[in-house]
Amino acid sequence: MPKENKLIERLADIGEKEILNRLQKYMDIGQIDDDTALIRNYSAKDLIINTDLLVEDVHFNEQTLSPKETGWKSVAVNLSDLACSGVEEILGITVGLVVPSSTPWSWVEDAYSGINNALETFGGKLLGGDCSHGKQRMLSITAIGTKGPLDLHRSNARPGDHLVTSGNHGLSRLGLGFLLSDPLIRNIKINESLKKNAIQAHKKPTPPLKALSQLLRCKPYKIPLRAAATDSSDGLLEAINCICKSSNCSAIIDIKNLPMHSQWPKGDAWINWCLEGGEDFELVVSLPPKWAKEWVNLIPQSKVIGKIEEGPPNAFWSTGKKINSSNLGTFKHF
Amino acid sequence: MPKENKLIERLADIGEKEILNRLQKYMDIGQIDDDTALIRNYSAKDLIINTDLLVEDVHFNEQTLSPKETGWKSVAVNLSDLACSGVEEILGITVGLVVPSSTPWSWVEDAYSGINNALETFGGKLLGGDCSHGKQRMLSITAIGTKGPLDLHRSNARPGDHLVTSGNHGLSRLGLGFLLSDPLIRNIKINESLKKNAIQAHKKPTPPLKALSQLLRCKPYKIPLRAAATDSSDGLLEAINCICKSSNCSAIIDIKNLPMHSQWPKGDAWINWCLEGGEDFELVVSLPPKWAKEWVNLIPQSKVIGKIEEGPPNAFWSTGKKINSSNLGTFKHF
Numbered sequence: 001m002p003k004e005n006k007l008i009e010r011l012a013d014i015g016e017k018e019i020l021n022r023l024q025k026y027m028d029i030g031q032i033d034d035d036t037a038l039i040r041n042y043s044a045k046d047l048i049i050n051t052d053l054l055v056e057d058v059h060f061n062e063q064t065l066s067p068k069e070t071g072w073k074s075v076a077v078n079l080s081d082l083a084c085s086g087v088e089e090i091l092g093i094t095v096g097l098v099v100p101s102s103t104p105w106s107w108v109e110d111a112y113s114g115i116n117n118a119l120e121t122f123g124g125k126l127l128g129g130d131c132s133h134g135k136q137r138m139l140s141i142t143a144i145g146t147k148g149p150l151d152l153h154r155s156n157a158r159p160g161d162h163l164v165t166s167g168n169h170g171l172s173r174l175g176l177g178f179l180l181s182d183p184l185i186r187n188i189k190i191n192e193s194l195k196k197n198a199i200q201a202h203k204k205p206t207p208p209l210k211a212l213s214q215l216l217r218c219k220p221y222k223i224p225l226r227a228a229a230t231d232s233s234d235g236l237l238e239a240i241n242c243i244c245k246s247s248n249c250s251a252i253i254d255i256k257n258l259p260m261h262s263q264w265p266k267g268d269a270w271i272n273w274c275l276e277g278g279e280d281f282e283l284v285v286s287l288p289p290k291w292a293k294e295w296v297n298l299i300p301q302s303k304v305i306g307k308i309e310e311g312p313p314n315a316f317w318s319t320g321k322k323i324n325s326s327n328l329g330t331f332k333h334f
Numbered sequence: 335m336p337k338e339n340k341l342i343e344r345l346a347d348i349g350e351k352e353i354l355n356r357l358q359k360y361m362d363i364g365q366i367d368d369d370t371a372l373i374r375n376y377s378a379k380d381l382i383i384n385t386d387l388l389v390e391d392v393h394f395n396e397q398t399l400s401p402k403e404t405g406w407k408s409v410a411v412n413l414s415d416l417a418c419s420g421v422e423e424i425l426g427i428t429v430g431l432v433v434p435s436s437t438p439w440s441w442v443e444d445a446y447s448g449i450n451n452a453l454e455t456f457g458g459k460l461l462g463g464d465c466s467h468g469k470q471r472m473l474s475i476t477a478i479g480t481k482g483p484l485d486l487h488r489s490n491a492r493p494g495d496h497l498v499t500s501g502n503h504g505l506s507r508l509g510l511g512f513l514l515s516d517p518l519i520r521n522i523k524i525n526e527s528l529k530k531n532a533i534q535a536h537k538k539p540t541p542p543l544k545a546l547s548q549l550l551r552c553k554p555y556k557i558p559l560r561a562a563a564t565d566s567s568d569g570l571l572e573a574i575n576c577i578c579k580s581s582n583c584s585a586i587i588d589i590k591n592l593p594m595h596s597q598w599p600k601g602d603a604w605i606n607w608c609l610e611g612g613e614d615f616e617l618v619v620s621l622p623p624k625w626a627k628e629w630v631n632l633i634p635q636s637k638v639i640g641k642i643e644e645g646p647p648n649a650f651w652s653t654g655k656k657i658n659s660s661n662l663g664t665f666k667h668f
Contacts, residue, residue, distance in 0.1 A: 036382040036383060036415050036416055036419040037383050037384070038380060038381070038382055038419075039380065039381040039383060040380055044378030046372060046373065046374055047372070047373040047381075048370040048371065048372055049370060049371050049373060049428060049476075049478065050371070050428070051429070051430045051462065051463045051464050051474070051476060052430075052464050053432060053464045053465070053466045053474070055432055055466045055468045058466050058467060058468060081370050082370055085370040085372075094383060094384070094476055095385070098387060098389055098472060127383055128384070128385065129385045130385050130386050130387045131387070132389045132392050132393070133389075134389045134392060134470060134472060135469040136468060138472065140385070140387070140430035140464075142383075142385060142428055142430075142476035144383065147372065
């Protein structure tokens with residue numbers, strides 16, 4: 001009974017100053033006291049920076065993500081972008097938080113606890129930020145890190161490369177399907193472990209930082225440090241097409257080697273979810289075959305899904321047929 | 335007539351890819367192509383970073399700011415924070431933009447043109463960002479710069495210091511008053527040039543970067559490089575109290591030396607607007623008297639408004655009376 005009787009503290013009752021006071025424990029020391037955060041630059045390395053938004057009812061809602069998961073995911077999606085740009089050390093993040101005044105304090109605290117959890121897991125400090133009330137919940141995260149030796153420009157693919165993914169695709173979309181009771185999965189039997197993986201992939205994604213460090217470590221000695229990469233946050237097909245467009249070459253994809261879970265159901269709709277489900281935070285990398293072989297040996301879920309050839313900047317099946325978007329539109333940002 | 339007949343292009347009709355394509359001209363080269371932006375680190379200097387939000391109906395609306403002014407101001411408020419932390423060179427910004435799908439394309443283009451204008455004026459590149467639809471317009475800007483030799487911590491004030499402001503206060507609040515037809519100004523005659531200044535201060539504020547570089551340049555040779563500073567974005571009184579709290583000392587303010595425009599009307603309400611109007615992007619600095627004198631000589635609008643003494647961490651009038659907040663609440667963020 002005490003739980004139900006406990007007054008729900010809403011942000012409007014607490015006020016901005018007290019909100020900032022309460023968030024202080026999550027901050028890097030001294031970051032609330034001054035207007036900006038200081039990043040000590042011991043290394044003199046180049047930096048990479050990225051901003052990503054998570055907007056309620058666009059990227060998440062109460063059905064799909066808990067406040068803690070929202071915080072975690074807002075960091076993870078950013079770090080995924082840093083990973084596919086070859087980050088070496090994650091320095092930290094800033095948080096722009098918009099929430100309606102009626103939001104309970106516990107929502108904010110839980111979101112920050114999820115943010116904190118992700119930073120403890122992957123590295124980096126909370127370097128400050130800003131908060132305001134607004135009509136819907138929104139997190140704008142900017143992540144900053146040092147750049148390592150890999151130059152992973154999307155334009156770095158070359159004919160002769162293999163195309164490799166660091167993990168399975170479509171899982172996050174399947175997880176979302178479970179959370180929203182999608183008609184596609186209503187009459188199909190899904191293995192329990194696949195279901196668990198899928199929901200985890202949607203709620204608590206892992207940025208491919210380990211895969212990135214293995215990519216660097218396993219490079220054969222005599223091969224130049226040249227590879228193209230992106231993450232598959234907007235879907236696998238979109239990632240491949242981005243590399244093709246930026247590098248002006250064709251990707252030839254082997255339908256038998258699509259990066260799907262071993263228990264993944266059969267059928268076109270399921271291939272579409274693999275290709276365009278989106279929010280798969282895996283690396284999609286174009287690199288020389290010898291290097292690709294070493295990398296695939298290191299990562300259990302990775303797979304050579306095809307190769308890069310001279311030709312129009314699109315993805316094609318091995319049959320020569322262009323892989324067209326099904327316009328699944330999982331993530332329609334506008 | 336052609337103007338009225340022109341179809342209004344809305345974001346929902348354009349789609350995310352085309353929106354990003356169109357914004358490319360504003361971006362630093364290559365920033366759309368890859369997921370993150372690269373910041374070359376030539377100098378190995380420490381960095382300062384800051385995030386600020388501008389939310390529609392909280393910080394701006396159609397009555398108060400045009401889209402161009404919204405873009406400009408979103409950058410200016412961030413650079414003001416970098417200025418009061420002693421920035422040397424502004425490296426760039428990222429932009430998180432949320433807009434309803436029904437927003438006309440021209441709004442986005444104008445906002446980016448305002449952002450671009452501010453960067454051209456004050457320095458720094460557009461380093462990329464993210465955009466999404468949402469219920470209300472929102473700009474989340476993260477600005478990053480190198481730190482110069484000044485250590486402007488709020489906790490650096492010392493008894494014996496003078497308290498100096500780089501410019502007049504209350505102007506932005508008066509400008510907002512004109513834009514929203516505030517009752518306070520209905521029956522009072524305001525000088526035309528003051529009115530113009532005030533509206534400009536609200537719509538197109540200038541971050542105090544020049545005042546900052548003069549502060550460094552004018553330091554007398556034998557005085558250590560020690561000063562406390564903040565900007566007055568949350569109001570003058572709040573800025574003074576922040577310095578007092580962080581430095582654990584009292585500020586004694588001379589009511590005759592409040593930093594008000596020469597034509598500023600008389601009365602308690604007007605003193606309150608000077609003290610708590612907010613969005614005055616001026617430096618409030620606590621520093622040794624000799625240094626203060628040099629600085630005031632350089633900047634026409636600057637003024638010694640009081641001094642720092644040992645005592646409880648609050649602002650007091652010279653009479654010994656504590657300066658209490660009128661709870662004007664110009665900017666209630668929650």
